[in-house]
Amino acid sequence: MKQIKTDLCVIGAGSGGLSVAAGAVQMGARVVLIEKGEMGGDCLNYGCVPSKALLHAASKGMSYADALTHVHKTIDIIAPHDSQERFEGLGCTVIRAHARFTSPDAVEAGEYRIKARRFVIATGSRPMVPPIEGIEDVPYLTNETLWSQPALPEHLVILGGGPIGIEMALAHRRFGAKVTILEAGRVLGRDDPEAVKLVKETLIAEGVQILEHSTVVKVATEPGGVALTLQKGAVCHGSHLLVATGRIANSESLSLEHADVDRNRGGIKVNAHLRTSNRRVYAIGDVGSGTPQFTHVAGYQAGVVIRSLLFGLPAKAATHHIPYVTYTSPELAQIGLTEAAARKTHGEALEVLRADYAGNDRAIATERAGRGFIKLMVVKSRPVGVTIVGPDAGELISLWSLAIAANLKMSKIAGMVAPYPTLAELNKRAASAYFTPRLFDNAKVKTVVKLVQRLLP
Ligand SMILES: Cc1cc2nc3c(=O)[nH]c(=O)nc-3n(C[C@H](O)[C@H](O)[C@H](O)COP(=O)(O)OP(=O)(O)OC[C@H]3O[C@@H](n4cnc5c(N)ncnc54)[C@H](O)[C@@H]3O)c2cc1C
């Protein structure tokens, strides 16, 4: 077995692991990066990139075959950025093997034994397949197999109405497939119900069948496809089944017991500094218990651990300023608290402000007004949450990422000048709504203005 001694050993070359490795090596640390599968992890190969490429192709009216070509071309264009060659070029030692701990300060991978001062576990997650009777005997699809179908599924039944289920329902419906979503609770259950209603109504209008509060108790193959028996007794038939019912952290096969690293059902346990129960081992991204599972979160957490492990700074990870977007039509973007969560936390102190796309000149001129809106949750003159549903909601939310991360007051946002005519004016409109009653319906302001007018020459 070959021995390597290094400053930092990163396990997993996905969104989180690559960001830590690139940052650390370029700042002078000796870095070993271990990946057992494809460089780039889930996001590049089976997640964000193929799903957004497929959604784009579907919105452009491409054929399914052309769409899959577009998906793989997109991955190929981005792949060099995440490649072994690039990381070796940066100075990392890249090992392509399965890693597992043999002691609190050593890992084995292939023919190597790596002793490191610090470890970062960034092994991501995989699809959680619910224990439904018969499911293991059915050839179901997941986000790992969806991108290599020989032909468009005739009738895609999707188990789970989270972001994966909803985005893939829209794409497949737009290619012409029949699509049914079976959701145990409510679709996009974490999101603002008023915004979800808009997304749901649009999906239904496009022909997606959505069955909420539908628990599947049995799955079986049948000629031409699958049959899913619901608890209510009805049977749903389809040609293909996509399982999109959430994720399981990739933490079991790391032999964590040898490293004194604790985990629970949600994944590896970490503290606010992203340290595990073994203080020389950090865990970031999807593998962390309770971590929001997004590429930008993995990237953000990479920055936090770099500050801690390279400079010894007491950096902490937060979640209140993390945005996320579901790439439906209309898009749905959220940061911080939803209205319901903000009401629960802040009660009477909460002010909710809105601006509608219907009042935005650019949206009207480009025929994108629809029923979209921005909803702004404000407490003591600072934003604590924003929901946007409408065209380019994912682009509009970034301003609020800055505002919440920098703890900006509403006056700063309302003081911004947005170019006319842009959708971005919606953000300013919502922020200005905070001052409307304070300035226009305020007797004191009126008295002061009258007085000043009398005194002015
Ligand atoms: C269909 C889909 C769409 C998504 N869309 C979005 C989106 O639009 N925006 C967004 O922000 N997020 C999206 N996500 C979530 C995003 O993909 C993940 O949050 C992100 O990839 C997590 O990064 P990570 O570094 O934690 O894990 P990953 O990117 O999964 O990387 C983990 C890597 O570790 C490797 N590994 C695992 N175990 C070992 C081991 N023992 N030894 C060596 N290597 C190992 C794996 O092979 C993998 O390459 C989507 C996910 C899916 C499934």
Ligand SMILES: NC(=O)c1ccc[n+]([C@@H]2O[C@H](COP(=O)([O-])OP(=O)(O)OC[C@H]3O[C@@H](n4cnc5c(N)ncnc54)[C@H](O)[C@@H]3O)[C@@H](O)[C@H]2O)c1
């Ligand atoms: N646009 C994005 O940023 C994006 C897109 C896709 C995925 N993601 C990330 O990946 C994660 C995983 O996505 P996901 O959609 O698989 O998971 P999810 O946990 O977000 O949603 C899963 C859904 O499946 C339902 N469900 C669970 N078991 C079920 C069962 N037996 N029958 C019917 N329904 C069942 C749940 O109620 C839930 O609504 C997301 O939470 C998100 O963090 C992000």
